[in-house]
Amino acid sequence: MHEAVFVLSAECIDNVAMLNHKIALLSPSGIPRTHLISMKKKSNVTIHDLARQLGVSSSTVSRALKSHHSIGEETTKAVKSLAKELGYRPNNLAVSLRKQHSTSIGVIVPHINRPFISSLVSGVEQAAREAGYSVLISQSYESLDIEIGNASAFFNSRICGLLVSCANETTEYAHIQQFKDSGIPVVFVDRIPENDECYKVMIDNREATFKATEHLIRQGCRRIAHYGGPPQQLMYRLRRQGYIDALAKHGLPFDENLLLTATKLTPEEGFMLAEKALSLPNPPDGILAVNDNTAVSTILYAKSKGIRIPQDLAIIGFNDDPVCTIIEPNLSSLHQPGVEMGKMAVSHLFNILDNEIVDVPRTTILDTHVMPRASSVRS
Amino acid sequence: MHEAVFVLSAECIDNVAMLNHKIALLSPSGIPRTHLISMKKKSNVTIHDLARQLGVSSSTVSRALKSHHSIGEETTKAVKSLAKELGYRPNNLAVSLRKQHSTSIGVIVPHINRPFISSLVSGVEQAAREAGYSVLISQSYESLDIEIGNASAFFNSRICGLLVSCANETTEYAHIQQFKDSGIPVVFVDRIPENDECYKVMIDNREATFKATEHLIRQGCRRIAHYGGPPQQLMYRLRRQGYIDALAKHGLPFDENLLLTATKLTPEEGFMLAEKALSLPNPPDGILAVNDNTAVSTILYAKSKGIRIPQDLAIIGFNDDPVCTIIEPNLSSLHQPGVEMGKMAVSHLFNILDNEIVDVPRTTILDTHVMPRASSVRS
DNA sequence: CAGCTTCATGCAATCGATTGTTTGCGCAAT
DNA sequence: ATTGCGCAAACAATCGATTGCATGAAGCTG
Structure with a gap:
């Protein structure tokens, strides 16, 4: 699966040098290798370190760092400058814990x-x-x-x-x-x-598929199939509703055979849905897919069967994934702003x-x- | 850009009910709306709460929770059961702070x-x-x-x-x-x-493009162009090197005109590179792109110019993005396991x-x- | 000069958990 | 009765920062 390259070299540990021990190990071959061992001790500076070095209390440091008015100008300046010098970094864990x-x-x-x-x-x-x-x-x-x-x-x-x-x-x-x-x-x-x-x-998922369905209808589609998603998700039920509402508004009959349901919405499932829809005795002339994966598979399947897109079959997907502008013909889709x-x-x-x-x-x-x-x- | 739906309803705050104040407000229209205001006070259970309720110290609780041997069996059981009952959840902030x-x-x-x-x-x-x-x-x-x-x-x-x-x-x-x-x-x-x-x-970026270039050579390509990435990235220099090494190994001349450099590696840039490469006086018969974006654009551009792929121009990309199996012809690519x-x-x-x-x-x-x-x- | 305010700072508790070091108790051995 | 041991549990410090309250000095007023 993978090969590992084994490289030995000294670690780069500048500031904490005093906390480390430089030791020499002997490898089995007897060749000495110099190695720096980093001790657990962190070099992190705390407000207490600043306080100690300046001879003030840590509460003064805490307040000075956020320019609290009750701290004298000079003290504030001194604290801030030392903080910068020592590279003080507030510990978010402590702040969060305290501030709740x-x-x-x-x-x-x-x-x-x-x-x-x-x-x-x-x-x-x-x-x-x-x-x-x-x-x-x-x-x-x-x-x-x-x-x-x-x-x-x-x-x-x-x-x-x-x-x-x-x-x-x-x-x-x-x-x-x-x-x-x-x-x-x-x-x-x-x-x-x-x-x-x-x-x-x-x-608005209902409105979205409503618009998409109307788009297909305006293109002349009269038998529009819909690939729906798993119905336990409200989103997919709403999308199905938009489809149904648009058909109704335009006086098109709702045909149960044209309502297919996907569960995983993968490209593979898209092929299966396409096969199912297009081998119906009375196949659809338009497809509204609930995502782009299945729409793309449908394009590929239809092309392989010599079905012309969009003349014989118009297709629209959902999500506006990048593939939409790659596949040929380019896939219409419902853009949602991710x-x-x-x-x-x-x-x-x-x-x-x-x-x-x-x-x-x-x-x-x-x-x-x-x-x-x-x-x-x-x- | 968006519309906001404004819905008023009582918040669901079961466990902290005692800490909340149920108050009735009068809306401007005079219609009373019941509203729960959640106070800042959290309902979080701490080891101290457990300790207090059990009449033991918090250190005992702490140890009991991790089945420390120095805590008696009964105490341990009592602590654990109360912890479960009250829904005790350790505070990671505190743990991290303490454990450094x-x-x-x-x-x-x-x-x-x-x-x-x-x-x-x-x-x-x-x-x-x-x-x-x-x-x-x-x-x-x-x-x-x-x-x-x-x-x-x-x-x-x-x-x-x-x-x-x-x-x-x-x-x-x-x-x-x-x-x-x-x-x-x-x-x-x-x-x-x-x-x-x-x-x-x-x-191994060098080896990867080396393999990809060899692949093109085995397909009969003799003038292979390379879209390289920004050279300040080591990765892209290595990829270029693999390309050069493969040419050398197979006795193909290195032509500077065939080495193009991309900076942003976007589809748009891919079109520009394709145009540049394919309008050379002596155009390439193969292209090794440093990513799939630019390779896809090249396919689209070549097709629009009536250049046959792969007969006139063989193309291979890098990354093996999902588009590779969507675009037609499907794009060869270098798979890296993300x-x-x-x-x-x-x-x-x-x-x-x-x-x-x-x-x-x-x-x-x-x-x-x-x-x-x-x-x-x-x- | 006592009494008051103002300003700058320190003290100490706190957040929630961990952990080294007692403490207290019961029991057995001397 | 004293000593010693082991067990279970408490005490208290600690991690790093925040914050209400106390303190102390300087300056001002009457």
């Missing part, structure tokens, strides 16, 4: 390595860091048990807020409740629980954190729009 | 939302969590200044180890040195500094953490292999 709140935001997502989610996490990281907060991540792998474990670890780490995009499996929320019970705000992102009593940042969603979730969290008593809107809904491309646009 | 080391691993990468990197981070998260560690992430956006800021924040958070994939801008490492000075292990991943005095997990690399980096970190005195191999090299696909395979 940390500045770490926990994030739970199903998988990080998916285009939409990694964008979301990127947005979270950006907004958090700009505000001086740090971001703890974890993946649930769509498993409720793992999600529970991750939530528990976050709780023990005393995060100051939690962002969750639920696993598909998740229908119970006891592991989330513990945060609310302790006054730690929770914001759901994208994958939202049924429960209305929670903060959330999301898109990075913005992450940023918005963080700002939502901060609103709750800041105004504990003031009412914060429960729900933030971000705009989506259809990205019309060659896979569905009949010119 | 946390269980958080810091990760700095250029961008999370890139396929290879998000896989890497996924691997890190998985390995870390399995070992009971948590993962702090941050992005440098290829900026040294931001990387320095992120490192500083991590230092203040007293992470127990750092994983870094350097920004392209980064050529100085003072911000990394502070960790080594404090005995905090640092492992570089993928993007490695010049300095040999560091731990690293990587692929998830494994992340896991390996964490395990490397743990090795250093565990054996402070024992020698740990400096460098771990993971295998790569060519994924031959239609873009380069001439049957």
